[in-house]
Structures are given as C-alpha cells and as structure tokens.
Amino acid sequence: MLVxxxxxxxxxxxxxxxxxxxxxxxxxVGKEKFAIVGESGSGKSLTARSLMQLLPxxxxxxxxxxxxxxxxxxxxxEKTLRQIRGRRVxxxxxxxxxxxxPVMTIGQQIAEAWREHKGGSRKxxxxxAIGLLEQVKIRDAAAVALRYPHEVSGGMGQRVMIAMMLAxxxxxxxxxxxxxxxxxxxxxxxxxxxxxxxxxxGMGLILISHxxxxxSHFCDRVAVMYAGxxxxxxxxxxxxxxxxxxxxxxxxxxxxxxxxxxxxxxxQRDAAWRD
Amino acid sequence: MTGAVKRGVSTLGSLLLTLFGLTVLTFFIGRxxxxxxxxxxxxxxxxxxxxxxxRAEMGLDQxxxxxxxxxxxxxLHGDLGRSVLTSNSVTSDIARFFPATMELATAAIVIAxxxxxxxxxxxxxxxxxxxxxxIRVICxxxxxxxxxxxxLLSLLLFxxxxxxxxxxxxxxxxxxxxxxxxxxxLTVDSLLAGEYDAFRDALAHMAQPVCILAYFSMAYITxxxxxxxxxxxxxxxxxxARAKGLSSRRVIWRHAFPTVAVQLVTVLALTYAGLLEGAVxxxxxxxxxxxxxxxxxxxMNADMNPVVGATxxxxxxxxxxxxxxxxxxxxxxxxxx
Amino acid sequence: xxxxxxxxLADSPTNRRQAVWGRRYRLxxxxxxxxxxxxxxxxxxxxxxxxxxxxxxxxxxxxxQHLENRLAAPSAAHWLGTDELGRDLWTRIIYxxxxxxxxxxxxxxxxxPLGLLIGSVAGYLGGVVDKALMRITDIFLAFPRLxxxxxxxxxxxxxIESAVLAIALTAWPPYARLARAETLQFRHSxxxxxxxxxxxxxxRIILRHIMPLCVPSLIVRVTLDMSxxxxxxxxxxxxxxxxxxxxxxxxxxxxxxxxxxxSEWWVPLMPCIAIFLTSLAFNFLGDGLRDVLDPRER
Numbered sequence: 037m038l039v040x041x042x043x044x045x046x047x048x049x050x051x052x053x054x055x056x057x058x059x060x061x062x063x064x065v066g067k068e069k070f071a072i073v074g075e076s077g078s079g080k081s082l083t084a085r086s087l088m089q090l091l092p093x094x095x096x097x098x099x100x101x102x103x104x105x106x107x108x109x110x111x112x113x114e115k116t117l118r119q120i121r122g123r124r125v126x127x128x129x130x131x132x133x134x135x136x137x138p139v140m141t142i143g144q145q146i147a148e149a150w151r152e153h154k155g156g157s158r159k160x161x162x163x164x165a166i167g168l169l170e171q172v173k174i175r176d177a178a179a180v181a182l183r184y185p186h187e188v189s190g191g192m193g194q195r196v197m198i199a200m201m202l203a204x205x206x207x208x209x210x211x212x213x214x215x216x217x218x219x220x221x222x223x224x225x226x227x228x229x230x231x232x233x234x235x236x237x238g239m240g241l242i243l244i245s246h247x248x249x250x251x252s253h254f255c256d257r258v259a260v261m262y263a264g265x266x267x268x269x270x271x272x273x274x275x276x277x278x279x280x281x282x283x284x285x286x287x288x289x290x291x292x293x294x295x296x297x298x299x300x301x302x303x304q305r306d307a308a309w310r311d
Numbered sequence: 312m313t314g315a316v317k318r319g320v321s322t323l324g325s326l327l328l329t330l331f332g333l334t335v336l337t338f339f340i341g342r343x344x345x346x347x348x349x350x351x352x353x354x355x356x357x358x359x360x361x362x363x364x365x366r367a368e369m370g371l372d373q374x375x376x377x378x379x380x381x382x383x384x385x386x387l388h389g390d391l392g393r394s395v396l397t398s399n400s401v402t403s404d405i406a407r408f409f410p411a412t413m414e415l416a417t418a419a420i421v422i423a424x425x426x427x428x429x430x431x432x433x434x435x436x437x438x439x440x441x442x443x444x445x446i447r448v449i450c451x452x453x454x455x456x457x458x459x460x461x462x463l464l465s466l467l468l469f470x471x472x473x474x475x476x477x478x479x480x481x482x483x484x485x486x487x488x489x490x491x492x493x494x495x496x497l498t499v500d501s502l503l504a505g506e507y508d509a510f511r512d513a514l515a516h517m518a519q520p521v522c523i524l525a526y527f528s529m530a531y532i533t534x535x536x537x538x539x540x541x542x543x544x545x546x547x548x549x550x551x552a553r554a555k556g557l558s559s560r561r562v563i564w565r566h567a568f569p570t571v572a573v574q575l576v577t578v579l580a581l582t583y584a585g586l587l588e589g590a591v592x593x594x595x596x597x598x599x600x601x602x603x604x605x606x607x608x609x610x611m612n613a614d615m616n617p618v619v620g621a622t623x624x625x626x627x628x629x630x631x632x633x634x635x636x637x638x639x640x641x642x643x644x645x646x647x648x
Numbered sequence: 649x650x651x652x653x654x655x656x657l658a659d660s661p662t663n664r665r666q667a668v669w670g671r672r673y674r675l676x677x678x679x680x681x682x683x684x685x686x687x688x689x690x691x692x693x694x695x696x697x698x699x700x701x702x703x704x705x706x707x708x709x710x711x712x713q714h715l716e717n718r719l720a721a722p723s724a725a726h727w728l729g730t731d732e733l734g735r736d737l738w739t740r741i742i743y744x745x746x747x748x749x750x751x752x753x754x755x756x757x758x759x760x761p762l763g764l765l766i767g768s769v770a771g772y773l774g775g776v777v778d779k780a781l782m783r784i785t786d787i788f789l790a791f792p793r794l795x796x797x798x799x800x801x802x803x804x805x806x807x808i809e810s811a812v813l814a815i816a817l818t819a820w821p822p823y824a825r826l827a828r829a830e831t832l833q834f835r836h837s838x839x840x841x842x843x844x845x846x847x848x849x850x851x852r853i854i855l856r857h858i859m860p861l862c863v864p865s866l867i868v869r870v871t872l873d874m875s876x877x878x879x880x881x882x883x884x885x886x887x888x889x890x891x892x893x894x895x896x897x898x899x900x901x902x903x904x905x906x907x908x909x910x911s912e913w914w915v916p917l918m919p920c921i922a923i924f925l926t927s928l929a930f931n932f933l934g935d936g937l938r939d940v941l942d943p944r945e946r
Binding site: 618630 | 783784786787788790791792793794795796798799800801802803804875876879882883886887888889899902906909910913916917920923924927928930931932935
C-alpha cells in the first residue's frame, strides 16, 4: 500500500470558532488509479494536500493513520517531508496560470525539479527538461523551454506541470482537478496523457475531480465525498450499482445521448447525508 | 515605428510634459504667489533705485506669459537666478551643496535596503508571530516620529550623554577645506587622496544622520516588502515549489522573492525622493552643509531664487527616478513584456 | 424601530437604515477586537478632550511669562516644568494640542472633499479630463511634501494660515488618486448604467453614487495621513515656517527650546513626546481601520 489514511480530520480555526472541513476520511491507495470525486467544499482538495502536508498554516490536521509507504506523516519533520515531496510524490495543481512561477522560464522550472532530486549539472538538467517536455507531447520542446508560463496556452501549461512533477520519477502522482481550468476539448487529452504516463511508469494515481463520468473512464476505484466525508467507495466499473443516494443522485443528473429525457432530474439533498 | 519605439516616444513626451508642469508650478510659487517678488529677491532693506532696477530686470512689468517665457529660457540655459545671501548663482551653490546631501541619501538607502528588505521578508514569512508584530511596531514608530525629533534625541544621547559621536558638521575643523573635491563625496574623496584619518572623521560625522535617515526609509521599505511578500507567498506557485520538495529558503528567495524584486525597485526610487525631504530637517539639526541646509537658510531669509531652484531640482530628480524605476520594471519583469 | 443589538445584527435587514447601521455596528465590533486600534482611538479622544477643555485643565495662561522661574524642572506646581520664558509647559502642550489638532482638521476639511471630487470626476469622465487632472496631480506629487510646503510658505508669509494652506496644497493629490482608482472600479457597473438610463446627469451620478462608495477607503487613508500632516506641521514649525512664537505649537516649541537640549532637556522633549503619541495613535487607528475596511491589504 502506498497511501494509508484513517479517520483524517482537518479543521480551520478562526478567532472563536473552529470549522471542520474534513470529518473522518479513510481510504488506502496502492499502485492503482484512485479518484476522489465531490462538489466544491466537499473537502477533496484538502484531503489530497494533507498527504503532502501542504495545507495553509491555520489548518489543524489529525488522523489515526496517515502513512505514505509506511512512513508516518503526522508531525513528520520538514526533512522527512522534503524527502517525500517531489521525489516520491508528485502534485499537480489546477490552474497553470497561477501554479507555475511567472518569472522563471519553463525550462528552468522543470530543470530545477530534476536537479533537486537527481543532481547533475545545469546543462544536463536542462537537457532532461527538454526530454520531459517531449514526453508530454509538446512540439518544439527546446523553444518552449525558453518561454515563460504566461506565453503558453492552458493546456500546454498543464503539460509543463506534469513534466515538472514527473521529473524526479515519483511513485505516486496526486492530481488536484488537473483539467478543471481547461477547455472541454483539451480536458480529455490531458487526462489521457496522465493515464498513459502513469501506466507506463507503474505509478499510483490519486485523481481529484468534480467530474464523475470523466474519472470513471480513467480510474480503477472511485470515492465519493460529500460535506467532508466519504459517502461511498466503489469500483469504477460498478458505478451504476452505487448504493448511496448522493452518488445515485449525481449519476441520475447526467445527461445522456443514449437515454434522452424530457427533463433532467435535480439533486435533492438530504440533511441525513451529512452524518 | 515599432511598438517599443512608439512607447518610448510617448513616455518621453509624457516625461517632458510633467517636467514642464514642474516649471509652471515653481514659476507660480516664485513669481506669482509672493506679494512682491522684487522685495523677495532683493530683501526689505534695498534702496528704491535697486528695487526699480530689479523690477525692470525681472520683467515684472511684462505680462505673465512673457515672464514665464523668460523663466523657461533661463532654465534651459541652466540659469536659476542668483542667491541674495551667498551672492553666487544658485546653480553653482547647488553644485556645491547637493553632493553632500547625495552622500547622506545614498548611504542611507543602501543601509535601509540591506536591513529593511530581509526584515520585511522575515516578517512576511513569520506572519502573526511576535517577531512580525515587533517589526510592525518599529516601522509604525518610524512613521510617527518627525525626523528632527529623532535627530535631536540622537544628538542628545550619542553626543551629549554618551560622547561617542562627534558633534554637528560634516568634518572636524582641522580637515575643513583640506581634501580636494573630486566627486563631492567626502568619504570617496578622502580615500582618493589617501587621507585615512579624514576618511574616518567623515564617516564618524556621517554616522548619525545616515542612521536616522536609514531608519525612516527602512520603515517604509520593510512595510512594503512585507506586503509584497505576503501577496507572493499566498500564490499557488509557492505551493508548487514546496510540492517539488524544495527547501524553505529556496522557496522564499528563489521563487517568491523574485516576483516582488522588481516592485521593490519602485519602492526604492520613491524612498530616495523621500530621503531628500528627510535630509532637509536632518541637515538642519546636524549642521550638515547640504541642499537641505541651503534651502532652509534661504527660506528663513526669504531668498526666493534658491528656494525655487532647490525645489525644482528635487522635483526633477524625483520624476526622473520614477521614470527610471518604471523603465527597469518594464525591462526586468517578464510578465510585462 | 428600537435600536438594540439584535436589530443591528439581524441577518436580513428590513429597511435601508437597518442595513446601513447594522454594517457600521459590525465594523465597530471588528475594530474593537484590535487592541492597538482601540488604544489609538482612546488616545485621540483623550487629546481631543484635553484640547477642547484646555482652559479648565490648567490654572496658567499659555503666554504668561515668569522669567524668574524659567527652565524649572517638573514639580507639583508645574507638572512638566517651565520653558525658557517661565511659561508652564503642561499648559503650553495642551494649548499646543489645540493648535495642532486645529491645523489637522482644517487641512483635512480642505483636502479630502477636494481630492475626492477631483478624483471621482477624473475617473468617471475619463478621456481628456482624466488625463489633464491626473497630470496636474502627478506634478504636485512630484515634490516631497515638506519641500513643496516649505516653498509655498516661503512665498506667502510664514504663519499658521500659510502653513495650513501650504500643507493642504500638498495633501490633496493622494486622495484624488485614491478616489480615481476606486471610481474606475465602479464606473462600468450595472447600477451606474441603470442610473444613467433613468436620466441622471453626470454630476448627480458622481455626487450621489460614486463619491459615497469611495468614502471608506478615503477614511482609512485620511486617518493614516493625519500623522503625516501632524509631522509636516511640526516640521514647518521647527523650521520657523509654521506657527510663529509665542504661539504654542509643538514644533515651534521644540525649535525655540532647542538650545537647551543638553541641559534642561525636558523642555524640548515634552513636545516631542506629544507629537509622537498623537501620531502613533493615529497610525494605530488607521492601521486598525484598514484591517477592518480593506482586509486584503494586511
């Protein structure tokens, strides 16, 4: 098992009150493709970030078990975390417009990720960076390496992000809504790219998304989150057999070409789902 | 014309227009505002004949726009009029006094930047901690004190009570007029002349005014650095950098800081102009023979030409500094290209 | 409608008055959580009280000289001692507070509305008007405040009125810039467009809709600027260009007592402390107001 999480709780403290955004989440991930699906505010991003301990300063994290490859991450030292971040776990953020350093060239950023964990000369790192850009199917990689993030499109920026995070050859990749900021046409391409690379390298994948049908195509297992809890975990191929009313409601809302309906049903939320 | 050249021309045009506006304003202050500019120029006790002659010389019987034309013409020839007090041309006076002020201002801003910027970064990284709070309070105190108060207190403490600082003035009497003027910076000139004692003496005299000016500039520089860094540190790219497994120091200084470095150049330019203002009172307290002292002495004697000349100089320096900062910003920040 | 805490904090206000006062009350509660800001507010109110009630707080006259008792140390009879002409320092300081606060209020009353109007007009009308007004603003901003004020005072006669006018002439540009920046944010909003469609004249739109929206950030800026105005006024006084002796302005007092710095140091020091405390109080309050009204700037 790469990742083991049990009873994860994340709370935010502000002056007098404390708000629990994640309320007892448990799951484990091996060398497979695991998806966490939920709406905004369900706590899925926070769960992913807690694994890398990349939460904002005012977040309070507690868990019975929070392990990566057997290493206990609770209260781990910065040194331990730095050995995991990048080298063993990669993290892709949502919007390359903001998640890439605006004043460093693309090549420099990727080369930095390479050099940090593999050492070597600047030249070798830059060569490796260009090689990685080719791996993520960017044409004219050498020219792109000299450009700045604001000079490339969203889709290309996300490819750069993937290249950067795969540079140190990690074992696990966490992708936090990697396609949400992209055009619909580009979304499938990027996901397919991630899929191919992860399969080819034998990595594990945790994919965070709000798009249920999209992830069901690419992943092995799916966890559905609502209001800080996982309400259902199942095999991606068995989604249509979902038990929980929330998941059923989500599936029912999807428009379908094969079974057109006069009116799309809406999701009726039940307060009982919060428990 | 390419885009860059077009932009350059329009910037230059804008700059000239602003400088022109400066001359209009100073003309207004120098000629239009005073009740009787002639008396302001020659003093209250001048005999009537002199007054009449100067009135004709100054062209005060002419319409305003003609007077302004003369003024502009004089300016373009580098003529800022004559000082009643020193009997020299204002231009030569300024050439003599300005380097002394620049020496103070330059030393002060270097110190303020070297200390203030890291402090600001530190305060941002440790936001909310007692260190951050104390830095904020120290900066706030810097904004709440007039420069002359701190100058007086410093004199009291370090000169009168502790006796470790030399008294007012730029150098001890023995060194007066002994160092050949090359740059106008006493420290540099004494080094060039090989007089190490004079160098030490100049430094000792500079220490207090420079530290005071540095403190005041630091208050602004630290606060702005802190604000910029807080903004930068909340960016998503910082999370990316941390996710890459980079050390905190690298994340702060190689990722977050470069995004604000260019903005800091503008802050430094503004601070330099502010230093010229602080120099006015500081030079008064420490009897430093610089532009500020020249300005205030002329003021107290209602000698308008130096006042207007010095004001125009300071304004021009400020506008040029701002333009320079803007230019550097455009050249260095890849996002603006 | 009775004004009670519940009424102010109601989630859904029923009328405009309730909404406005509810918002103000919430801001006040926010501000109250900031101890430095409240301390600053307290000190300012105290200063105001001292200034207004000055004649009641001291038996001495601010100008009465007693040369036989000059430069006396603090004692029961003279709480802060006496100055170089035997005048009671405590009296002169609180009367000086009147002068200083009066100058500050006069400057703000002159500059804030003017800056607000110029900025909103420039921002709303745009085009040539905007460019011209901003050029003028830039020209004034090109000079450091004290130096320009000195130049103005030199052209007029040194004194309180000239000082106030000079400071005012240097203080309005930042407000104009601020008002313009705020106006540009709202200029293209739907509610402005709606107002125009109902036939409102530009003047009415500017006065009734745009200017009130700029007021919160202007208040913050004014409060923060107060300390700068106090310091400029004191600096003018120190250089002999502001209030003239025997007027008890703090800066002037420091200048006249300067030569006693190394011996009877409390005489120039007391006005220094007064300036420091007042400026600091305004800075604390202004910082607190900014945190409350414009939180993203912290």
